[in-house]
Amino acid sequence: MSRVFCFIQHAEGKPDDSAAELLAAAAKINPVELPTAVVTGWGKDLDIVCEGLCACYREVWKITAEALVYPNAELVRKALAGVLPHGSILLVPHNHFGIDLSPGLSIKLDAAYVPDVVEIERSEEMALRLVRQEFGGQISAHVLCDISSGAVLNLRPGAFHPHAQAAAMGRVREWPVSLERPRRRYLSTVPAEAGDIDITKYKVLVSVGRGIQEKDNLALAEDLAEALGGAVSCSRPVVDAKWLDKSRQVGSSGKTVRPKVYLACGISGSFQHLAGIKGNPLIVAINKNPKAPIFRVAQIGIVDDLLEMLPVTAHVRQKRGVAAH
Amino acid sequence: MDILVCARKVPDTAENEIELNRAGNDIERDDLVYSVNEPDNYAVEAALQITEKIGGSVTVVTVGGEEDDDVPRREMAMGAHHGVLLADECFQGSDGRGIATILKAYVRRNHFDLILTGVQGEDGAAQVGGMLAAMLDYPFASLVNSIEVVDGGKLRIGREIEGGSREMNEIDLPCVLSIQTGINEPRYVGMRGIRQVASIPIPALDASDLGLDTALVGAAAARVVRIDYFVPPAGDGARMLTGRRPEIAGQLLEIVAGKGGLN
Numbered sequence: 339m340s341r342v343f344c345f346i347q348h349a350e351g352k353p354d355d356s357a358a359e360l361l362a363a364a365a366k367i368n369p370v371e372l373p374t375a376v377v378t379g380w381g382k383d384l385d386i387v388c389e390g391l392c393a394c395y396r397e398v399w400k401i402t403a404e405a406l407v408y409p410n411a412e413l414v415r416k417a418l419a420g421v422l423p424h425g426s427i428l429l430v431p432h433n434h435f436g437i438d439l440s441p442g443l444s445i446k447l448d449a450a451y452v453p454d455v456v457e458i459e460r461s462e463e464m465a466l467r468l469v470r471q472e473f474g475g476q477i478s479a480h481v482l483c484d485i486s487s488g489a490v491l492n493l494r495p496g497a498f499h500p501h502a503q504a505a506a507m508g509r510v511r512e513w514p515v516s517l518e519r520p521r522r523r524y525l526s527t528v529p530a531e532a533g534d535i536d537i538t539k540y541k542v543l544v545s546v547g548r549g550i551q552e553k554d555n556l557a558l559a560e561d562l563a564e565a566l567g568g569a570v571s572c573s574r575p576v577v578d579a580k581w582l583d584k585s586r587q588v589g590s591s592g593k594t595v596r597p598k599v600y601l602a603c604g605i606s607g608s609f610q611h612l613a614g615i616k617g618n619p620l621i622v623a624i625n626k627n628p629k630a631p632i633f634r635v636a637q638i639g640i641v642d643d644l645l646e647m648l649p650v651t652a653h654v655r656q657k658r659g660v661a662a663h
Numbered sequence: 664m665d666i667l668v669c670a671r672k673v674p675d676t677a678e679n680e681i682e683l684n685r686a687g688n689d690i691e692r693d694d695l696v697y698s699v700n701e702p703d704n705y706a707v708e709a710a711l712q713i714t715e716k717i718g719g720s721v722t723v724v725t726v727g728g729e730e731d732d733d734v735p736r737r738e739m740a741m742g743a744h745h746g747v748l749l750a751d752e753c754f755q756g757s758d759g760r761g762i763a764t765i766l767k768a769y770v771r772r773n774h775f776d777l778i779l780t781g782v783q784g785e786d787g788a789a790q791v792g793g794m795l796a797a798m799l800d801y802p803f804a805s806l807v808n809s810i811e812v813v814d815g816g817k818l819r820i821g822r823e824i825e826g827g828s829r830e831m832n833e834i835d836l837p838c839v840l841s842i843q844t845g846i847n848e849p850r851y852v853g854m855r856g857i858r859q860v861a862s863i864p865i866p867a868l869d870a871s872d873l874g875l876d877t878a879l880v881g882a883a884a885a886r887v888v889r890i891d892y893f894v895p896p897a898g899d900g901a902r903m904l905t906g907r908r909p910e911i912a913g914q915l916l917e918i919v920a921g922k923g924g925l926n
Contacts, residue, residue, distance in 0.1 A: 411803075411805075412802060412803070415797075433825065434805070434806055434822065434823065434824045434825060437789050437793075437805045437806060438793070438803075438804065438805045438806070438822070440793070441759070441789070441790040441791070441792070441793030441794045441797070442793040442794060442796055442797035442803055443797075444760075444794070444797075445760070445763075445794050445797035445798055446797055450760075450886035450887055451759065451760070451790060451794070451887065452887055453787070453788045453789055453790050454787050454788070454789075467890075470786070470787075470889075471787065472681075472785060472786045472787060472892075473674070473676055473681045473690075473785050474676060474787070476676070476680075476681045477681050477682075477683070477690060477892050477893075477894060478892065478893050478894065478895045479786075479889045479890075479891065479892050479893070480889070480890040480891050480893065481887060481888065481889050481890065482887070482888045482890055483886065483887050484886040484887070484888075487886075520802070521802035521834065521835040521838070522802040522803070522804055522832050522833070522834040522835070522838070523832060523833045523834075524830065524831075524832055525819070525831040525832055525833055526831045527824070527828055527829070527830050527831070528821070528828060528829040528830075528831060529828050530826055530827030530828050530829075531827075541923075542919070548677070566919070574844070574845070575844075577845055578844045578845035580845075580848060584827055585827070587827065590825060591823050591824075591825065591826070591827060592826070592827050593826070593827065594826070598922050598923055599919050599922055606676075619922075620918070620919070620922045622915065622918075622919070623901060627680060629680060629682075629894075633897075633900065633901045634895075634897055634900065634901075636901040637901055637902060638901055638902055638903075638904060638915065638918060639900075639901030639902065639903045639904070640903070640904050640911055640915070641903065642908070642911075646908065647908060647911070647912070650908040650909055650911075650912050651912040651915060651916070653912075654909055654912040654913055654916060655912075655916055658916065
């Protein structure tokens, strides 16, 4: 059985939430042997992270260089390619960093690469049977991955559920590396702009997606939001089309919201979008396509054209008035 | 600046409902409408905006079958200067690494300062650009949502990271960038534009034209193979509201109020 490594992202001395998910996924590949954590960074924060991980991993590989103080994918790739043994299986979260790091790393390691894995169904000596999703989650696929010369698997955040496990009493193994000046250099991080309203402050969000069809139709969502005392938010295609400001976008590359009610109107329900909805709100899906993935996560579903349904709902609400409730 | 954009055709999810075929081993492909993968249009637009500013050329390449010459042609209607099709029966069944290997062979026989891909295809893999960069030993950046040419040898780029923040980087040329949607507004291609490029021949190159070792591409070389498609079980699923629209609206408002959603 190939040795399983988990790439641990961390910030300010704390491992990312994904660390526990990778551990759960590693147990599906090898239920007998604990995986090895591999961490890159520099200084005191890295020391603290590595010591903490010893509770869950049999070994913690601490790859250290001053240049790794910011996780530059080019440098991390070089460091990992120099340290990981041939034939290893490496698990990485499929987020903005994993997408940056892993495809190229798989080439440098001469390993197979499977992105955005949502389930590990079966683990054999030379192959893994995995589940992925395509077409924005509309359909799933079984994928067979040849691991005879190793593999890099990017795992969808939230897809693997962490479970409790016995203390591991692992030990830290240090790998100092020397790295040349990278050809891609980190400059700064520009925080998201505040925007006209703060969608994270509302109890009701009327959220629109591609199904809104054109900018003028946004008025229908605005009217309903006003009638419900909420605000209008949206999914990525609406921002890409420049119909709404980036500050209105819900999702992993937008805002994380915690409303009481989330009306998903004409939103298919990609995992990147759903990642921005927290706090277990009532999710209502209004979509013309009865097979839209959003109906799998919504508690209430309405199969209809939102351009028809939104104005009727706003009208009924106005007619009843606040007193009716 | 000479720019290569890698583009391809995918089933258009705005035009089709994606369903399983009767045998359950593939999606139903009869009557599917294919379009250029949406993020690839953003990549072509980004390339055009650079060459319009500082000069140079935009070449659009696609790996596919003989009938896929409409991909570079459509992007030429947008304004790309050259189109090329990489097609060979032995390319069929290639995984992401195989596609990157084919593209690498084409890049090696030409000269490009910058290579762009769309962020991902319909399979959400987001892999070919990063693999191609590693094979060429070029620097790479994914999820790029701004590009500024700093001087001849460098770009200043923004990457979309969590929470809508932007990670600014400086990157040396030649490099590979995967372009995030929303970086620009891809120009509209009308019927007139399509007609103007309809008769332009698109050169097609096969494995021998590319000097490609066929053992590295196609189904036999693939380490990652899709076995089948399936529809995941719905779980509990949503409670569906049915009836006339005002009735549905009434039910919906009661449920929402019950959740404490209304003030």
